[in-house]
Amino acid sequence: MVAVRLWGSLxxxxxxxEVEVQASNLRELLLGLEENxxxxxxxxxxxxxxxxxxxxxxxxxxxxxxxxxxxxxxxxLVGG
Amino acid sequence: xxxxxxxxxxxxxxxxxxxxxxxxxxxxxxxxxxxxMSAPGMxxxxxxxxxxxxxRIVSIDTSAASAMKGVKAVIxxxxxxxxxxxxxxxxxxxxxxxxERALYDGHAVAAVAATSKSIAAAALDAIKVDYEVLPHxxxxxxxxxxxxxxxxxxxxxxxxxxxxxGNVISRTAFxxxxxxxxxxxxxxxxERNFTTAATHQGYIEPNACLASLGADGQGEIWVCxxxxxxxxxxxxxxxxxxxxKIRATASEIGGGFGGKTHVWQEPVAxxxxxxxxxxxxxxxxxxxxxxxxxxxxxxxxxIKIGMTKDGKITAAxxxxxxxxxxxxxxxxxxxxxxxxxxxxxxxxxTEGLEVVTNRPKAAAYRAPGAPMGAFPVESVIDELxxxxxxxxxxxxxxxxxxxxxxxxxxxxxxxIGLEATLEAAKAHPHWTAPLGDNQGRGVACGFWFxxxxxxxxxxxxxxxxxxxxxxxxxxxxxxxAAMTMMAAEELGIPLDQVRTFIADxxxxxxxxxxxxxxxxxxxxxxxxxxxxxxxxxxxQRAAMKWGIDADAIEWKDGAAHPAGDNAGKFPPMSIKEIAxxxxxxxxxxxxxxxxxxxxAGVSFATHMVDTETDPETGAVKxxxxxxxxxxxxxxxxxxxxxxxxxxxxxxIGWALNEEYVYGExxxxxxxxxxxxxxxxxxxxxxxxxxxxxxxxxxHPYGVRGVGETSIVPPLAAxxxxxxxxxxxxxxxxxxxxxxxxAAMKAK
Amino acid sequence: xxxIHVSTTINGDETEFLCEAQETLLDVLRDDLDLTGSKEGCAxxxxxxxxxxxxGRLVCSCLMLAAEAEGRAIxxxxxxxxxxxLHPLQQKxxxxxxxxxxxxxxxxxxxxxxxxxxxxxxxxxxVRYWLAGNLCRCTGYDKIxxxxxxxxxxxxxxx
Numbered sequence: 008m009v010a011v012r013l014w015g016s017l018x019x020x021x022x023x024x025e026v027e028v029q030a031s032n033l034r035e036l037l038l039g040l041e042e043n044x045x046x047x048x049x050x051x052x053x054x055x056x057x058x059x060x061x062x063x064x065x066x067x068x069x070x071x072x073x074x075x076x077x078x079x080x081x082x083x084l085v086g087g
Numbered sequence: 088x089x090x091x092x093x094x095x096x097x098x099x100x101x102x103x104x105x106x107x108x109x110x111x112x113x114x115x116x117x118x119x120x121x122x123x124m125s126a127p128g129m130x131x132x133x134x135x136x137x138x139x140x141x142x143r144i145v146s147i148d149t150s151a152a153s154a155m156k157g158v159k160a161v162i163x164x165x166x167x168x169x170x171x172x173x174x175x176x177x178x179x180x181x182x183x184x185x186x187e188r189a190l191y192d193g194h195a196v197a198a199v200a201a202t203s204k205s206i207a208a209a210a211l212d213a214i215k216v217d218y219e220v221l222p223h224x225x226x227x228x229x230x231x232x233x234x235x236x237x238x239x240x241x242x243x244x245x246x247x248x249x250x251x252x253g254n255v256i257s258r259t260a261f262x263x264x265x266x267x268x269x270x271x272x273x274x275x276x277x278e279r280n281f282t283t284a285a286t287h288q289g290y291i292e293p294n295a296c297l298a299s300l301g302a303d304g305q306g307e308i309w310v311c312x313x314x315x316x317x318x319x320x321x322x323x324x325x326x327x328x329x330x331x332k333i334r335a336t337a338s339e340i341g342g343g344f345g346g347k348t349h350v351w352q353e354p355v356a357x358x359x360x361x362x363x364x365x366x367x368x369x370x371x372x373x374x375x376x377x378x379x380x381x382x383x384x385x386x387x388x389x390i391k392i393g394m395t396k397d398g399k400i401t402a403a404x405x406x407x408x409x410x411x412x413x414x415x416x417x418x419x420x421x422x423x424x425x426x427x428x429x430x431x432x433x434x435x436x437t438e439g440l441e442v443v444t445n446r447p448k449a450a451a452y453r454a455p456g457a458p459m460g461a462f463p464v465e466s467v468i469d470e471l472x473x474x475x476x477x478x479x480x481x482x483x484x485x486x487x488x489x490x491x492x493x494x495x496x497x498x499x500x501x502x503i504g505l506e507a508t509l510e511a512a513k514a515h516p517h518w519t520a521p522l523g524d525n526q527g528r529g530v531a532c533g534f535w536f537x538x539x540x541x542x543x544x545x546x547x548x549x550x551x552x553x554x555x556x557x558x559x560x561x562x563x564x565x566x567x568a569a570m571t572m573m574a575a576e577e578l579g580i581p582l583d584q585v586r587t588f589i590a591d592x593x594x595x596x597x598x599x600x601x602x603x604x605x606x607x608x609x610x611x612x613x614x615x616x617x618x619x620x621x622x623x624x625x626x627q628r629a630a631m632k633w634g635i636d637a638d639a640i641e642w643k644d645g646a647a648h649p650a651g652d653n654a655g656k657f658p659p660m661s662i663k664e665i666a667x668x669x670x671x672x673x674x675x676x677x678x679x680x681x682x683x684x685x686x687a688g689v690s691f692a693t694h695m696v697d698t699e700t701d702p703e704t705g706a707v708k709x710x711x712x713x714x715x716x717x718x719x720x721x722x723x724x725x726x727x728x729x730x731x732x733x734x735x736x737x738x739i740g741w742a743l744n745e746e747y748v749y750g751e752x753x754x755x756x757x758x759x760x761x762x763x764x765x766x767x768x769x770x771x772x773x774x775x776x777x778x779x780x781x782x783x784x785x786h787p788y789g790v791r792g793v794g795e796t797s798i799v800p801p802l803a804a805x806x807x808x809x810x811x812x813x814x815x816x817x818x819x820x821x822x823x824x825x826x827x828x829a830a831m832k833a834k
Numbered sequence: 835x836x837x838i839h840v841s842t843t844i845n846g847d848e849t850e851f852l853c854e855a856q857e858t859l860l861d862v863l864r865d866d867l868d869l870t871g872s873k874e875g876c877a878x879x880x881x882x883x884x885x886x887x888x889x890g891r892l893v894c895s896c897l898m899l900a901a902e903a904e905g906r907a908i909x910x911x912x913x914x915x916x917x918x919x920l921h922p923l924q925q926k927x928x929x930x931x932x933x934x935x936x937x938x939x940x941x942x943x944x945x946x947x948x949x950x951x952x953x954x955x956x957x958x959x960x961v962r963y964w965l966a967g968n969l970c971r972c973t974g975y976d977k978i979x980x981x982x983x984x985x986x987x988x989x990x991x992x993x
Contacts (some may be wrong), residue, residue, distance in 0.1 A: 012497055014259070014260070014496060015259070015260030015261045015262055015436070015437075015495050015547075016246050016258060016259045016260040016438075016440075017259075018260075019260065020245075020246060024263075033243040049245060050246070054115050056496060058498035060498075060499075060501070061498050061499050061500055061501035062501065062685070062687070062688065062785070063536060063538075063685065063687065065538075065539075065540070065683075065685060066683055066685070067683050067685050068684065077498060077499055079496075079497035079498040081424075081496060081497060081498075082259055082417065082420050082424070082496075083417070084329070084421075084536055084603075086540070104931065106929060106933075107928070108919040108929045109936075110927075110928040110933075111920070111928070113933055113936030113939055114920065114927050114928060114933070114936075114939055114940075114943060115871070115911065115912070115914070115915050115920070116869075116870070116871020116872070116910070116912050116922065116940045117871070118936055119870070119950075120870075120873070120937060121872040122864075122866075122873075122874065200913035204861070204865075205854060205856070288971075290935075290937075290971055290972045291873070291875040291881055291883055291935075291937045291938050291969055291970070292873065292875065292935070292937045292970055293875070339877075339935075339936065340935060341873070341935050341936070341937025341938075342935045342937060342971050342972055343935075344971070370874075372877055373875065373876040373877060373878065373881075446857070484955050495992075563934070563935055564934055564935075564972075565931075565934060567862075578936050595937050681913035725930075725977070726931065726934070727933030728931070728977075729931060729934050729972070729973055729977065732973060732976050732977070733934065733971070733972045733973055733974050735974060736971075736973075736974030736975070737971070759876060759878055759880060760876050760878070760880035760969060761878065761880045763906075765967040765969060765971060766974075766975075767965075767967075767969060768961075768962040768965040768966050768968070768970075768975040768978070768979065769962040769963045769966040770967075771962075771974060771975055771976075773979070773980075774974050
């Protein structure tokens with residue numbers, strides 16, 4: 008199980024600042040969140056970024072996640 | 088993927104300053120930008136725009152225009168028959184051509200294509216639009232008040248709590264701890280409101296394209312953009328076409344800074360071309376660029392920071408309201424994420440409220456949201472230091488984020504360069520240089536993310552042994568030079584044997600925009616990997632010639648060498664020699680790399696500036712400016728320095744002079760370079776760039792993206808300098824002379 | 835509408851064209867004569883990207899009617915190099931990295947060349963004020979000013 012930290016207002020929506028998901032990579036994480044926390048679905052659909060051990064990932068499903076990784080959901084980041 | 092790639096080594100080419108490969112064309116006027124291309128039989132496009140900030144479009148009569156000699160197409164929203172399902176693309180379509188309502192002064196309502204510019208202009212005049220003017224709102228704080236006209240009913244996201252009107256589209260919040268508890272521990276608490284005005288990226292080249300679209304949905308578009316793949320994909324989605332049937336070619340680009348990472352008029356040009364059956368050249372004029380392409384958001388922030396008399400920040404809160412124009416965006420969220428990023432805080436809460444107004448659709452502008460995020464934070468920290476008589480650099484060091492700090496936006500930082508920039512600032516002679524009357528010194532820190540993103544690169548070894556490198560990212564800062572250098576370094580061949588091309592969308596896989604400070608990092612990574620791939624292929628060919636295993640071959644100085652005596656006594660085969668036998672040994676030699684390199688890091692900077700205020704006029708002169716920023720590894724130092732200097736200059740303009748001025752009627756009053764005043768050569772001093780190099784573990788050469796961070800610190804650095812020199816805290820940007828004078832007089 | 839016939843000299847070449855009364859010199863250079871090196875940044879004389887010289891005088895070509903070119907000698911960026919011999923300013927800009935996107939560069943070079951013809955030994959302040967009519971958004975002007983001053987020094991030394 009991976010502990011996933013949710014940013015402020017996402018945590019407010021989910022009613023918890025940290026949730027647990029069974030996942031070994033980014034794809035499984037996103038699917039697990041959608042399934043177990045339906046209140047997060049619209050934010051997930053809008054697009055999110057994920058910080059894994061301090062580095063930021065957007066789309067790579069195969070990105071591995073270890074059980075002791077620090078995983079933080081972020082809002083989708085864009086540059087200019 | 089891009090995890091632990093970095094290998095320290097001695098470089099032959101990286102870190103030197105060769106002349107850029109596209110340089111001669113640019114100094115002789117040969118380089119072709121968006122408006123420099125023509126096609127046989129081409130027509131001129133032009134767009135009719137709403138003169139009202141908010142109006143229902145009752146009817147549009149195009150009959151007189153259509154009947155004019157030389158007019159070959161006239162279109163309105165009714166001609167865009169495809170309705171995109173995706174909300175973001177639906178907003179793009181509505182922005183390209185208004186539907187039921189015009190939402191801002193300058194919103195496109197119709198377009199024509201004609202055989203000359205003057206006929207096109209006359210045709211626009213002949214189009215009759217019947218408007219029903221509606222109440223408008225352009226100020227961010229007015230838009231959230233009860234009674235404000237609501238611009239989009241039913242688009243407020245579920246994350247907005249009760250008590251906010253419908254112009255507050257979205258609310259995000261970040262942070263951790265309990266600020267109320269933290270404030271109790273503070274010896275001094277400062278609470279203020281800070282405002283910033285909307286500014287435009289100010290690229291000197293107006294948006295331009297030459298589009299050709301047939302009845303069969305096959306088309307070509309030549310366009311100045313930061314992302315020709317994005318232009319192709321979004322235009323196709325908006326028009327209901329297959330992306331693969333359209334080829335987009337990136338022209339040279341005359342500045343973007345984020346503003347050209349979006350689609351503005353390209354679908355209109357394609358549609359006009361399809362209707363007319365001819366290529367259409369559509370070039371915006373400067374007035375249109377200001378009114379109808381995306382400036383950045385304006386902001387209003389309520390901030391509170393508490394500090395002990397020893398300089399420890401005990402608690403901080405900030406609510407940011409950002410208006411991003413007439414369509415939903417996410418700039419408030421970015422401000423709320425970035426403002427406190429340089430600081431290690433136990434109790435911090437930020438909130439971002441995204442507001443819509445009757446203004447043009449905002450676009451990204453160099454670290455979107457971050458300058459507005461940092462301005463209040465860096466200003467209040469400075470004021471706390473002033474009042475508690477503490478050193479502003481030492482205080483920042485005391486509270487600085489480092490490896491292991493929990494960022495306000497959530498994750499724990501890995502190794503970062505913030506402290507290094509602060510220490511470099513402290514050690515620099517600028518910090519201790521004497522100041523005269525009416526002069527002040529300000530410092531500020533800034534932060535921005537770096538990105539990876541979809542990248543495709545192809546490296547061809549030609550039959551004569553020279554190398555062609557095809558990449559898909561428009562070159563806005565000298566990236567072709569950097570890619571050429573990385574390919575030459577990796578292959579061990581002279582620089583002049585490599586030429587880098589920006590390929591069109593039909594020649595490479597998907598490429599993410601040139602934005603997010605990503606190109607030197609991501610495209611560089613792909614270039615290095617493509618070169619390594621080509622090297623493996625060439626080793627195989629040498630192996631074939633020598634009759635040994637490819638494992639027994641090493642690549643050095645541009646040639647294949649037997650690795651050690653056991654491999655055999657063969658003289659080295661140069662890239663030229665291997666290329667000459669490519670057809671015999673398996674066919675054309677190329678390396679390629681397609682990836683979405685993620686896990687890019689973050690970039691910190693510290694800026695230092697001296698200003699002098701004229702006590703009679705309130706005019707501020709920038710006397711001295713130094714930028715301290717971590718680049719990981721500077722591939723071509725001229726271009727890294729250029730990014731530091733350019734970002735700082737834009738920040739200076741934002742701090743002192745640039746703003747969108749709206750009248751009571753909701754119209755933009757200053758859509759031109761005379762009254763929207765960007766810094767000119769006589770406004771600025773030399774800008775000293777100090778490059779720090781703390782290698783990024785995720786890149787083979789240690790590269791970090793640098794392009795954006797440099798615009799984040801200047802707003803507060805200058806406000807801090809001016810505030811100290813005039814002994815009054817300035818909280819509203821821009822600090823134009825009348826405002827500074829009024830603040831000094833009110834003291 | 836009937837068009838005006840103009841005879842002029844551009845970069846030393848005798849040139850003829852037809853133009854509408856309201857067309858600017860910039861319009862004609864770019865759209866009819868394939869001289870796209872001069873750029874339109876604003877069409878109101880504020881950005882200098884369209885800078886050319888007319889009988890040796892630095893002018894924004896967007897502020898001049900094409901018809902006014904009759905009988906004059908126009909010099910554009912395309913005339914600055916001599917074949918493949920770059921003007922010292924062009925060479926120095928490349929060596930010192932004094933351009934990023936390059937859109938302002940033709941105008942800046944035309945203006946700087948005109949300055950050095952009038953004043954071969956300008957101070958930094960003089961260079962900055964002379965180039966104040968050429969907007970650059972990429973560089974912050976630092977490397978541009980340095981390149982002009984270095985070139986002035988080289989040209990004085992060579993003279």
